[in-house]
Every structure is written in structure tokens, then in C-alpha cells.
Amino acid sequence: MLVAAVVLLLIKEFTVSPSQFAQTTLIGVTNGCVYALIALGYTLVYGILELINFAHGDVFMLGGMFAITFGTRFFNMHPGQGIALIPIVLATMILAMAACGAINAGIEFVAYRPLRNAPRLAPLITAIGMSFIIQDIGLAWKGPEYVIAPDVFPHSNVFSVGGVEYPWNHMLVVLITVPVLLLLLYLVQRTRQGKAMRATAQDKDAAAIMGINVNRTISFTFLIAGALAGAAGTLYALWATSVRFDQGFQLGLISFTAAVLGGIGNLPGAVLGAILIGLIQAWNEGLPWHMPGSDWTESIVFGILILILIFRPEGLLGERTPEGG
Amino acid sequence: MTATVAHGALGFRRSLRARWNALPERTRIAIAIGAEIVLSVLLFFVDHSLGFAAITITAIYWTYRLPLLPWRLVAQLGLVAVYLVLGPRSFAAVLAIGYALTWVPERHKRWVYPVAALALTALYPFYQDKMFTIPVFGAWPDVFTGVVMLVFMMMAVGLNIVVGYAGLLDLGYVAFYATGAYTAAWFASEQFAHTRWHFGAVGVDPTLPGIHVSIWPVLLVAGAITAIFGILIGLPTLRLRGDYLAIVTLGFGEILPQIARNGDNLFGTGVNLTNGPNGITPLDPPGFGHGLSAATGHFLPANFLQCCNATVLGHQIESEDVFFWFAILLVVFTVFCSARLQYSRLGRAWIAIREDETAAAAMGIPLMRTKTWAYASGAFFGGVGGAYYAVFKSATFPTDFYFNISVFILCMVILGGMGNITGVLVGAAFLTYLDQEGLANTGSWINTNIHVGSHHPNIDVPLYSAGIYGVIIVLVMLFRPEGLIPSRRRAAEFHEGVHDQPLYDLEHMGTVESS
Numbered sequence: 001m002l003v004a005a006v007v008l009l010l011i012k013e014f015t016v017s018p019s020q021f022a023q024t025t026l027i028g029v030t031n032g033c034v035y036a037l038i039a040l041g042y043t044l045v046y047g048i049l050e051l052i053n054f055a056h057g058d059v060f061m062l063g064g065m066f067a068i069t070f071g072t073r074f075f076n077m078h079p080g081q082g083i084a085l086i087p088i089v090l091a092t093m094i095l096a097m098a099a100c101g102a103i104n105a106g107i108e109f110v111a112y113r114p115l116r117n118a119p120r121l122a123p124l125i126t127a128i129g130m131s132f133i134i135q136d137i138g139l140a141w142k143g144p145e146y147v148i149a150p151d152v153f154p155h156s157n158v159f160s161v162g163g164v165e166y167p168w169n170h171m172l173v174v175l176i177t178v179p180v181l182l183l184l185l186y187l188v189q190r191t192r193q194g195k196a197m198r199a200t201a202q203d204k205d206a207a208a209i210m211g212i213n214v215n216r217t218i219s220f221t222f223l224i225a226g227a228l229a230g231a232a233g234t235l236y237a238l239w240a241t242s243v244r245f246d247q248g249f250q251l252g253l254i255s256f257t258a259a260v261l262g263g264i265g266n267l268p269g270a271v272l273g274a275i276l277i278g279l280i281q282a283w284n285e286g287l288p289w290h291m292p293g294s295d296w297t298e299s300i301v302f303g304i305l306i307l308i309l310i311f312r313p314e315g316l317l318g319e320r321t322p323e324g325g
Numbered sequence: 326m327t328a329t330v331a332h333g334a335l336g337f338r339r340s341l342r343a344r345w346n347a348l349p350e351r352t353r354i355a356i357a358i359g360a361e362i363v364l365s366v367l368l369f370f371v372d373h374s375l376g377f378a379a380i381t382i383t384a385i386y387w388t389y390r391l392p393l394l395p396w397r398l399v400a401q402l403g404l405v406a407v408y409l410v411l412g413p414r415s416f417a418a419v420l421a422i423g424y425a426l427t428w429v430p431e432r433h434k435r436w437v438y439p440v441a442a443l444a445l446t447a448l449y450p451f452y453q454d455k456m457f458t459i460p461v462f463g464a465w466p467d468v469f470t471g472v473v474m475l476v477f478m479m480m481a482v483g484l485n486i487v488v489g490y491a492g493l494l495d496l497g498y499v500a501f502y503a504t505g506a507y508t509a510a511w512f513a514s515e516q517f518a519h520t521r522w523h524f525g526a527v528g529v530d531p532t533l534p535g536i537h538v539s540i541w542p543v544l545l546v547a548g549a550i551t552a553i554f555g556i557l558i559g560l561p562t563l564r565l566r567g568d569y570l571a572i573v574t575l576g577f578g579e580i581l582p583q584i585a586r587n588g589d590n591l592f593g594t595g596v597n598l599t600n601g602p603n604g605i606t607p608l609d610p611p612g613f614g615h616g617l618s619a620a621t622g623h624f625l626p627a628n629f630l631q632c633c634n635a636t637v638l639g640h641q642i643e644s645e646d647v648f649f650w651f652a653i654l655l656v657v658f659t660v661f662c663s664a665r666l667q668y669s670r671l672g673r674a675w676i677a678i679r680e681d682e683t684a685a686a687a688m689g690i691p692l693m694r695t696k697t698w699a700y701a702s703g704a705f706f707g708g709v710g711g712a713y714y715a716v717f718k719s720a721t722f723p724t725d726f727y728f729n730i731s732v733f734i735l736c737m738v739i740l741g742g743m744g745n746i747t748g749v750l751v752g753a754a755f756l757t758y759l760d761q762e763g764l765a766n767t768g769s770w771i772n773t774n775i776h777v778g779s780h781h782p783n784i785d786v787p788l789y790s791a792g793i794y795g796v797i798i799v800l801v802m803l804f805r806p807e808g809l810i811p812s813r814r815r816a817a818e819f820h821e822g823v824h825d826q827p828l829y830d831l832e833h834m835g836t837v838e839s840s
Contacts, residue, residue, distance in 0.1 A: 050568070051568070052568050052571070052572060110799075111799055111803070114803055115802065115803070118802075118806065118819065119492075119818065119819065120568065121492070121494050121568075121571075122802050122806055122819075124494060124568055124571060125494070125735070125739060125798060125802050126798065126799045126802045126803065128496070128732055128735075128795075128798065129794075129795040129796070129797075129798030129799035129802070130795065130799060131795070132732065132791045132792055132794060132795030132798075133792050133795035133796060133799065135791060135792065135795075136789045136791055136792025136793075136795065137792070139788065139789065139792070140789065140792075144788070249728075253575070253579070256572070260572075295583070295586070295587045296583065296587065298579055298580070298583050299579075299580045299583045299584065302576035302577075302579050302580050303576075303580065305572070305573070305576050306562070306573050306576045306577070309562070309565060309569050309572070309573050310561045310562060310565070310573075313565065313569060
């Protein structure tokens with residue numbers, strides 16, 4: 001019913017203004033790519049520890065700050081660099097990924113590992129605490145204002161068909177996200193380390209008996225998740241050209257919704273969910289005809305989160321898991 | 326590691342106590358009196374005041390009824406502090422009260438500490454301005470802060486029912502707080518200007534538009550509506566597992582403030598429910614009306630805001646003092662309900678669910694109904710607290726209801742000790758004080774007194790309050806997960822672990838879809 005209503009609404013929107021519909025859809029895909037990178041971090045960690053890593057969104061925010069700092073300090077990043085931009089952005093991103101990976105693994109070591117055998121709620125509570133701490137680290141480091149990033153991505157259009165424009169700065173986000181996702185998929189599904197991760201996620205004791213170093217595998221997972229957050233932070237900072245210390249938590253929650261929507265613990269699901277959430281957000285904010293508008297984006301996203309958790313806690317692609325009873 | 330250290334310290338204390346108890350009665354008294362005399366003499370030299378020595382020796386008879394030597398010395402030092410603060414005359418009164426307390430029969434002994442704490446709190450407005458300055462923290466909180474502390478104590482005790490008793494992590498408690506506050510605002514302001522309904526409101530011009538109901542029923546209504554709201558949230562969500570429940574409550578906690586923020590024009594229909602970012606202000610003042618006030622000889626104030634021309638014990642009573650005393654009444658009510666619930670049939674069911682959901686279900690406890698009751702009770706107190714706070718501030722703004730507040734209240738429960746009312750009260754009072762005054766005072770102390778060479782830091786400490794709560798949460802969970810003043814039962818759960826696999830997991834263990 002609800003789905004049908006939404007589809008009808010979208011068709012109506014399309015007929016009202018096809019070009020604007022296409023435009024917002026493209027924006028949504030770009031949004032979704034950034035969300036996908038963050039959502040994968042949530043999903044990886046949840047898959048292995050069944051823990052919602054609340055601090056993840058804030059690590060993402062730190063990633064943006066790292067990218068701005070590294071890019072301007074070390075690589076003299078500035079607008080209009082032409083083709084030289086590619087290695088600079090890649091180097092910045094790799095540094096930010098390394099830093100965020102290290103921080104995320106450090107969070108696991110400090111706040112989650114000692115509580116491995118505590119009641120389930122204990123690490124969840126420390127996760128919230130760590131989130132606040134990291135936010136304030138960002139605040140102490142960069143202050144309460146927006147940190148402005150150099151607007152390096154070119155704004156010229158990739159294509160412009162019938163009033164639908166797709167600028168390069170959006171295209172670049174997609175272009176960088178896709179290989180990162182493929183790399184991650186390869187890592188988890190084809191490598192030995194990925195096999196260890198999957199085994200640990202299924203059954204820690206059995207994995208340990210099979211000779212897998214469970215703690216190291218978990219640390220590695222947090223490292224990967226943090227690196228993804230770093231990549232997402234870099235792209236977000238360069239694309240939106242500003243980051244603020246308290247943005248991470250909000251965007252993190254939206255991405256977590258995406259992960260739940262796709263089926264938490266499921267990698268392709270997280271990407272699918274993220275694209276969907278990105279589209280929903282863009283449509284809600286950009287379409288002309290009777291949309292609630294950006295004032296209600298959070299309510300809509302969290303409404304989706306609640307509805308999914310209640311009616312289909314396994315998500316779109318997840319297997320039927322027992323949470324829903 | 327920490328466990329063994331704690332055990333060692335405990336063992337040392339135990340052996341010391343055993344040795345002390347092994348001494349003959351007369352020796353023990355002699356040692357106690359000797360120590361006290363030595364202390365008195367030392368104090369005498371410290372301040373050159375004859376008063377000290379005399380008073381401490383007078384206090385000996387009273388103090389040696391206390392059970393243990395260390396406590397006697399603490400009591401002695403406490404008496405000196407009281408003397409310093411109050412001066413000789415009031416001190417004599419305190420001493421007399423203390424002496425009278427020794428005659429309280431054994432079976433009523435457990436009431437001594439609560440009643441004493443209550444009396445000290447209730448009298449706080451009278452001696453607040455006479456208190457000494459605390460090092461680092463500065464002056465004692467003023468009465469205004471006291472009201473805020475009491476409101477948050479009430480809400481923390483409410484949240485404790487959900488988190489501490491029933492073990493359900495609620496990250497959206499602020500939603501209940503907001504519901505209570507807005508309900509109060511709807512029933513006691515000019516928000517709905519197209520209607521005019523007056524019912525016992527005091528200090529309001531009867532021609533004023535809007536709904537104006539006396540604050541006392543409004544508090545109850547706010548609690549009831551919030552409880553219903555809690556049930557509505559709970560019914561679909563409470564069957565979810567712990568962390569999913571947490572995230573759903575968080576979702577509600579995010580949606581509600583947004584509704585408050587955008588509620589001046591709901592979905593473009595022009596319905597103004599919350600007045601948007603401007604908030605609803607002013608609210609009607611609480612009071613009892615002139616009739617009741619006159620009937621009680623002006624003991625009950627007619628209107629809190631036009632209060633009071635009385636001077637009691639050299640203290641001019643202000644309206645915030647009256648708010649303070651009624652907040653105390655609300656806290657006492659909350660604590661009473663919470664304590665009675667704890668060992669009721671329902672309370673024991675909550676604890677059973679917290680410790681082992683499967684076993685509880687097997688024993689015939691209806692899981693959904695029991696959990697929903699926990700939600701409703703917690704929500705009720707959150708609602709009443711929120712309503713009273715809104716009336717006290719005479720305003721509700723959507724900016725009061727951010728996620729930080731939920732975590733802030735959760736932090737109080739965790740710091741004080743989940744499941745223990747005393748702990749939660751202390752945690753709430755302390756953290757609210759920090760939030761309202763303490764952090765600013767500490768910050769200015771740090772900025773003036775700590776320096777590297779000639780460089781003074783200039784840290785805006787209150788800016789980092791969220792991070793400070795984060796540090797508190799993490800440290801407490803890592804090193805003392807049962808809180809500072811733990812309930813014995815909860816401590817055992819944290820240290821021995823519980824079987825808290827939820828019911829629905831049993832047949833699916835290990836099949837969680839992996840990455």
C-alpha cells in the first residue's frame with residue numbers, strides 16, 4: 001500500500017517536471033554513494049560484533065577534517081589544479097583513511113574490547129560515550145564553526161541533456177566510490193582475511209577453535225570500517241566543501257538507517273539501502289510538487305527506520321533473522 | 326584485573342574490621358574517645374578557638390554510638406564543618422537534633438537518613454547563602470539551579486525504571502520530557518487563541534484567549550498523556566531486541582523535536598501546534614488561588630510568581646523557593662512510587678526480565694505487558710517532570726529537546742548506579758549541577774589558577790560538556806559498570822554476567838547474516 005502510494009506520488013512528480021525529477025534523482029545517487037561508504041562501516045561492525053557503533057558517524061566527520069587538513073597542509077590543494085588533482089585527492093584520501101582506520105580500531109580497543117563479555121547494553125552505552133568524546137575532539141580541534149574545504153572538484157557538466165545537468169563534482173564522488181566498494185567486496189569475499197571475518201561473524205568460538213585470531217580479526221574489521229569512514233569523510237568534505245563537528249552524528253544515523261534498510265550485516269544491502277535513502281532525501285528536498293521539504297527529512301528517514309525495524313527487521317536483502325520474533 | 330584489586334582492598338578492610346571487633350568493648354571505647362580527644366586538641370591548635378575543643382568533646386557521647394571508628398572521626402569532622410558554617414547557636418540546635426536521633430527506635434532507624442536528607446534539602450534556601458565556598462567548584466548552587474536539579478532528579482528516577490529496573494535501553498527519553506512540556510504549554514497558555522477556556526488558572530486575566538487550566542491537574546494530565554504516548558511507542562517496538570529498541574527510541578527522540586520545530590505549520594495545513602522555533606511562552610504561573618491561600622492562612626501561596634512577603638528565619642522567601650519546595654514534593658512522590666514499584670509484583674517481573682528474558686517468560690511473566698508498563702511508568706514521571714520544568718521556566722522551546730538531553734539523563738542513571746534510587750538521585754543532582762553551574766565554575770577556576778609559565782589556558786569548559794559526559798559514561802562502564810552507588814543485585818549481574826540472550830534468539834543462534 002505505502003509503496004504503491006509512494007510510486008504513484010513519484011509518477012505524479014515525474015509528470016509535473018521530468019527534468020527536475022531527473023536532476024534530483026542524480027543528486028540522490030551522489031548522496032547515496034557517500035551514505036553507502038558510511039553505512040558499510042556500520043554493517044561491517046554490526047555483522048561481526050552485533051554492536052551499533054555510534055561513534056562511526058563521528059569518525060566520518062573526523063575523516064572530513066583530516067582530509068581538509070592534509071589536503072591543504074601537505075598537498076597544497078586548491079581549486080583549478082586540473083589533472084594534478086587526481087593524485088592529490090587520492091593521496092589525501094588514503095591518509096584520511098589510514099587516520100580514521102587507526103582511530104576506529106583504537107576506539108574498539110579502548111571502549112569495546114574490555115566489555116566483550118559484559119551484558120549487551122554495556123558496549124552500546126560506551127559507544128554513545130565515545131561518539132560524544134570524538135565530537136568534542138573535533139570541536140576542540142577545529143572549533144564550533146563550519147570548516148571550509150577548498151572547492152577543488154570542477155563544477156563543469158559531464159552532460160547536459162534537456163535541462164538535466166550532471167556536474168563533475170557529483171560524478172567524481174560516484175567514480176571514486178565505486179572502486180572502493182568493489183575493493184571492499186573483493187576483500188571480504190575473496191581473501192583469507194575476509195574469510196576470517198565472515199567466520200568470526202558467524203561464530204566467534206568456532207572461529208577461535210579453527211585457529212582464527214578473533215580479536216585481531218575484529219580489530220581489522222574496525223580498521224576497514226574506519227578507513228571507509230575516512231574515504232566517505234574525504235568525499236563529503238570535498239563535495240559539500242564544509243564540515244562541522246556535530247554533523248557526523250546526524251549523517252551517521254541516516255547512514256545507519258540505510259544499513260538497516262538494506263539488511264544490517266549485508267554488504268550489498270547496505271549499498272542498496274544507502275542509494276535508496278539518498279534518493280528519498282533528494283526527492284523529498286528537491287521535488288516541486290507537495291513534498292514535505294528538508295524540514296522533515298530527518299523525520300522521514302527515522303520514520304523509515306522505525307517502520308523497517310518493526311515490520312521487516314531483516315531489511316530488504318537480509319535473511320530472516322530472529323529480531324522481529 | 327580491576328576485580329582482583331577491588332577484592333584485595335575489600336579483603337584488607339575486612340581484616341582490619343575483624344581485628345577491631347576482636348578488641349574488648351572497653352578498649353574500643355577508650356580508643357575511640359582517645360582518638361576524639363586527640364582530634365579535638367589538634368583542631369584547637371589549628372584555629373586557636375576554644376569553641377572547637379569544647380564542642381568536639383561534647384559531641385563524644387553522641388558519636389560513640391555510631392558503629393565504627395572511622396565513621397566517628399568522619400562525624401567529628403562533619404560536626405566541625407557544620408559549626409564553621411552555622412555558628413554556635415544553630416550548631417547547638419543541630420547537636421540537639423543529633424542527640425535526639427540516638428533515641429529513634431531500632432525499627433525506625435532506616436528512616437533517619439532519608440528524613441535527614443529531605444530536611445536538609447528542604448531547608449536549603451535558608452542556608453544556601455551562608456554556605457562556604459567549595460574549592461575548585463566555587464559557590465554552592467543557587468535555588469534556581471536547585472529547582473532544575475530536582476526536575477532532572479525526577480526524570481532520572483523515571484528513566485531508571487526503564488533502564489535500571491527493566492533493563493531496556495531508552496535513548497529517546499527526551500521525547501517524554503518534550504511531550505510533558507508541550508502538554509503543559511497547551512493547557513496553560515495562549516497557544517490556542519481561537520478558544521477560551523479557563524479552569525482554575527491563577528494570575529490570568531479571565532478575558533485572555535487560550536486554554537488556561539490550573540497547573541496541578543495539568544501536571545497529572547501531562548503525566549497521563551506522556552504515559553499513553555509511552556505505551557503507543559512501546560507497543561510496536563518493545564518486542565525488538567535491546568539494541569534495536571535503543572535505536573528505535575532514538576528515532577522517536579529525533580522525530581519529536583523535529584515535529585516541535587516544524588509544528589507551527591504542520592504539513593502545510595496551517596495548524597499551529599507548537600509555535601515552531603519560537604516556542605510557547607509564557608505559561609501560566611502555578612498557584613492555589615486566593616480562596617485556598619486564605620483558608621490555609623497564606624501557607625499555600627495564591628500565585629507562585631507573586632510570592633511572598635514573608636521573611637522566615639531571616640530569609641526573604643522568593644518565588645523560586647516555592648518552586649523548589651514543590652519540586653521536592655514531586656521528587657518525593659516519584660521516589661515513593663519508584664521504591665514501592667521496585668519490590669512489587671511488577672517490579673520483580675521487571676528485574677526478572679532484565680536478568681533473563683527466557684526464564685521470565687517460562688515462569689509465566691507476560692513480556693510485552695510488563696515491558697510496556699515499564700515504559701508507561703517511566704514516561705509518566707518524565708512527562709510530569711517536563712511539565713513542571715516548562716511551568717518553572719514559563720516556556721518550551723524545541724531546542725530544549727535534543728538527543729544530548731536523552732544521553733544526559735542516561736548518564737545520570739549510569740553514573741549513580743542503575744537500579745538504585747539513591748544513586749540515581751545523587752547522580753542526577755551532581756550532573757545537573759555540573760551542567761548548570763559546576764562546569765562554568767570549574768572552567769573559570771582552571772583558567773585563572775592553572776598556568777604553564779605565564780601562559781593561562783582559556784578553555785570554555787561548558788562548551789565541552791557533551792564530551793565530559795562521554796568520558797564519564799565510558800569510564801563508569803569500563804571500571805564500575807554498576808555505578809558509584811550500586812544496587813547490590815545489579816553489581817552482581819555486571820560482574821558475574823547474566824544470560825541475556827533474548828528469547829527470540831534461541832532457535833537461531835549463530836545464523837546472523839554475516840558480511
